[in-house]
Amino acid sequence: MWPVAARLRPCALRAVAFLPDHSCARAWFSGRPLARPFFSYTSFGNGRALTQSCRYVRRRHSRAALAVAAPEKNVDKVIFGEQDEVHKVPTNKIRNFSIIAHIDHGKSTLADQLLIRTNTVPDREMQAQYMDGMDLERERGITIKLNQARMKYTASDGQLYCLNLIDTPGHVDFNYEVSRSLAACEGCLLVVDAAQGVEAQTLANVYLALDNELEIILVLNKVDLPGADPERVKKEIEDVIGLDTSNAILASAKKGIGIDEILEAIVKRIPPPPERINERLRALIFDSYYDPYKGVIVYFRVVDGRLRAGDDIRLMNTQKEFEVLEVGALAPKPVVVDELYAGEVGWLSASIRSVADARVGDTITLKRKPADAALPGYTEVRPMVYCGLFPTEGDDFEKLREALGKLQLNDAALHYEPDVSSSLGFGFRCGFLGLLHMDIVRERLEREYALDLIITAPSVVYHCLLENGKEKRVDNPSNMPEQRKGISEPFVRMEMITPRDYVGPLMELSQSRRGEFVDMQYLTELRASLVYNLPMAEVVTDFFDELKSRTQGYASMDFHQIGYRQNDLVRLDIKINGEQIDPLAVIVHKDAAYRTGKALTARLKETIPRQQFKIPIQAAIGSRIVASESLAALRKDVLAKCYGGDVSRKKKLLKKQAEGKKRMKTFGRVEVPQEAFVSVLSMNSAGDS
Numbered sequence: 001m002w003p004v005a006a007r008l009r010p011c012a013l014r015a016v017a018f019l020p021d022h023s024c025a026r027a028w029f030s031g032r033p034l035a036r037p038f039f040s041y042t043s044f045g046n047g048r049a050l051t052q053s054c055r056y057v058r059r060r061h062s063r064a065a066l067a068v069a070a071p072e073k074n075v076d077k078v079i080f081g082e083q084d085e086v087h088k089v090p091t092n093k094i095r096n097f098s099i100i101a102h103i104d105h106g107k108s109t110l111a112d113q114l115l116i117r118t119n120t121v122p123d124r125e126m127q128a129q130y131m132d133g134m135d136l137e138r139e140r141g142i143t144i145k146l147n148q149a150r151m152k153y154t155a156s157d158g159q160l161y162c163l164n165l166i167d168t169p170g171h172v173d174f175n176y177e178v179s180r181s182l183a184a185c186e187g188c189l190l191v192v193d194a195a196q197g198v199e200a201q202t203l204a205n206v207y208l209a210l211d212n213e214l215e216i217i218l219v220l221n222k223v224d225l226p227g228a229d230p231e232r233v234k235k236e237i238e239d240v241i242g243l244d245t246s247n248a249i250l251a252s253a254k255k256g257i258g259i260d261e262i263l264e265a266i267v268k269r270i271p272p273p274p275e276r277i278n279e280r281l282r283a284l285i286f287d288s289y290y291d292p293y294k295g296v297i298v299y300f301r302v303v304d305g306r307l308r309a310g311d312d313i314r315l316m317n318t319q320k321e322f323e324v325l326e327v328g329a330l331a332p333k334p335v336v337v338d339e340l341y342a343g344e345v346g347w348l349s350a351s352i353r354s355v356a357d358a359r360v361g362d363t364i365t366l367k368r369k370p371a372d373a374a375l376p377g378y379t380e381v382r383p384m385v386y387c388g389l390f391p392t393e394g395d396d397f398e399k400l401r402e403a404l405g406k407l408q409l410n411d412a413a414l415h416y417e418p419d420v421s422s423s424l425g426f427g428f429r430c431g432f433l434g435l436l437h438m439d440i441v442r443e444r445l446e447r448e449y450a451l452d453l454i455i456t457a458p459s460v461v462y463h464c465l466l467e468n469g470k471e472k473r474v475d476n477p478s479n480m481p482e483q484r485k486g487i488s489e490p491f492v493r494m495e496m497i498t499p500r501d502y503v504g505p506l507m508e509l510s511q512s513r514r515g516e517f518v519d520m521q522y523l524t525e526l527r528a529s530l531v532y533n534l535p536m537a538e539v540v541t542d543f544f545d546e547l548k549s550r551t552q553g554y555a556s557m558d559f560h561q562i563g564y565r566q567n568d569l570v571r572l573d574i575k576i577n578g579e580q581i582d583p584l585a586v587i588v589h590k591d592a593a594y595r596t597g598k599a600l601t602a603r604l605k606e607t608i609p610r611q612q613f614k615i616p617i618q619a620a621i622g623s624r625i626v627a628s629e630s631l632a633a634l635r636k637d638v639l640a641k642c643y644g645g646d647v648s649r650k651k652k653l654l655k656k657q658a659e660g661k662k663r664m665k666t667f668g669r670v671e672v673p674q675e676a677f678v679s680v681l682s683m684n685s686a687g688d689s
Contacts, residue, residue, distance in 0.1 A: 089162045092272045094343045096164045101191035102199035106221040109253035117259050118151040149332035155267045164345040180286045180361045184301035187215035187270030194220040194228035197236050200497050200558035218248040240523045273343030280371045281305030283364035288355045290409035296352035306341040312367040316374040320357045322350035355412045381413050383431025386475040388456035390427030397426045403449040421583050460536045463488040478582035480571045488564040490536040498555035505550040513538035575618045597627030605629040
């Protein structure tokens with residue numbers, strides 16, 4: 001056999017390695033032959049037959065292909081992690097759970113402790129915030145991209161359990177992703193800081209968990225801190241949320257206190273998934289990401305039936321069909337398995353080209369035996385906040401296009417389309433889920449792709465009612481039609497939790513942002529909850545910064561959209577030397593138009609360099625000027641050479657200068673520097689208007 005193989009080309013030698021019935025193939029696979037041969041020696045004479053056969057083998061046995069590419073390494077350990085990390089257990093021994101908490105309450109640290117205590121991650125590979133894979137996540141201490149981990153745990157009863165931890169983002173921008181992750185679980189750990197108590201995001205997450213009918217295990221974290229007061233926090237939770245705190249677990253994720261009690265509570269109190277292995281396949285997608293070699297990797301939870309490699313699947317909401325190449329689990333590194341059945345959580349690879357084809361919340365079923373109905377809860381996520389991204393250097397436009405395209409491969413919620421401005425040049429109009437999402441994309445573009453960007457003021461999506469009765473969505477103020485019947489803007493329900501000493505400043509802040517008071521109640525003697533209805537346009541500027549500033553950082557907030565309302569809104573245009581500057585246009589309430597226009601024109605007067613002629617800077621609503629400033633001209637002292645003589649000589653020189661200035665103003669064009677745009681736009685986002 002070896003002389004034959006020695007005479008073959010390298011590619012043919014690799015093909016010989018796939019032959020399961022020969023000694024060389026068994027040598028390559030360490031004595032583990034494949035199930036059956038896929039082609040014979042006669043296939044080498046036909047290039048097409050060989051190509052098809054190799055593709056089929058690679059699809060069915062991609063791990064073997066990796067072994068051929070690197071025969072000196074153990075494929076199971078190097079590529080996919082230890083094979084024995086995935087233990088198949090009965091459905092009644094599976095526990096699917098998530099961890100929900102307010103930001104900085106210790107969610108990621110607790111996840112690290114669970115991975116360490118179950119020996120899921122070796123000590124040499126362990127690092128802080130192990131589940132947070134992005135540097136940006138570790139720097140900010142937040143979870144942006146959710147993750148999952150499969151842990152094996154031997155409980156006090158001596159039984160081996162499979163614990164599937166599904167991590168969730170902790171910000172309101174990703175509320176839909178959190179809801180779908182919780183829908184894939186039967187229970188959750190509610191982590192509350194024993195010193196800070198209940199916060200706004202805590203309430204929002206608890207309501208999501210209750211909507212999905214999850215078993216909630218209360219964990220009071222950071223009990224080792226000097227300021228911790230577990231009894232006060234317990235009473236607060238009972239009064240505010242209504243949860244029974246008698247079986248709350250006192251823990252410190254940093255010190256490793258209470259971790260064993262948490263693991264035992266997961267096993268004993270969270271119910272196992274229902275046994276529906278014999279039903280038709282239905283699996284819930286709760287996340288996906290793009291791999292440059294395998295395409296989109298889909299994270300899912302099998303609700304009914306079972307899924308194997310080679311199955312033809314259909315996504316029930318998008319009606320896309322694919323062939324599954326691999327299925328596996330995360331332990332927490334990818335491990336290929338033969339199949340996943342009802343109750344299990346894992347991933348699949350099916351040569352999917354775009355994450356938009358495998359949207360969060362969609363249902364996977366088999367093409368040949370489709371399910372009768374999709375799993376409930378699917379909605380298509382739409383951007384809430386829009387802004388313009390323009391490179392400071394015009395040559396970086398294509399680089400920005402390529403960078404946005406790469407980011408969109410992993411982020412289906414990111415929308416962008418080309419935009420052009422007479423002042424800023426070529427760029428893109430981008431849509432985001434919220435301000436945090438926008439800030440993350442901007443920072444990744446600047447950090448990972450070395451781009452220097454100018455970002456226009458964020459704006460929300462308005463509904464404009466035209467004179468013909470039709471409604472138009474407007475995400476760019478400069479696109480607002482002149483002829484219209486009315487403008488509707490999105491409103492949000494804002495809930496703020498604050499110490500009682502700061503109730504007055506927060507009410508003043510909300511009233512100044514056109515807020516409508518809804519409710520106020522004292523959670524405890526020292527903490528109060530304020531509820532307001534606010535225009536979203538007032539929230540996406542600096543509301544959070546102002547809230548933290550007025551409460552010395554002690555208050556927290558959470559909001560959700562409640563619909564659109566028609567208001568007396570106008571488009572405020574900025575004109576410089578008679579020329580309208582579209583990127584500076586804003587949509588404001590009519591009552592605030594003068595104040596906003598005065599602030600914008602005053603800031604522009606400070607930042608635009610003086611010219612040889614007088615420059616008028618105006619804020620206008622249609623043809624009506626509501627605020628105006630003028631930038632004085634640079635003037636040469638033409639009278640310096642006159643040491644006396646008749647006054648008519650001086651008047652003649654001044655008249656000649658004035659005529660020149662008038663001619664320069666007629667033909668001159670003001671170039672607004674990028675520093676002026678940055679200054680004004682930062683003023684918009686800082687709420688000076």
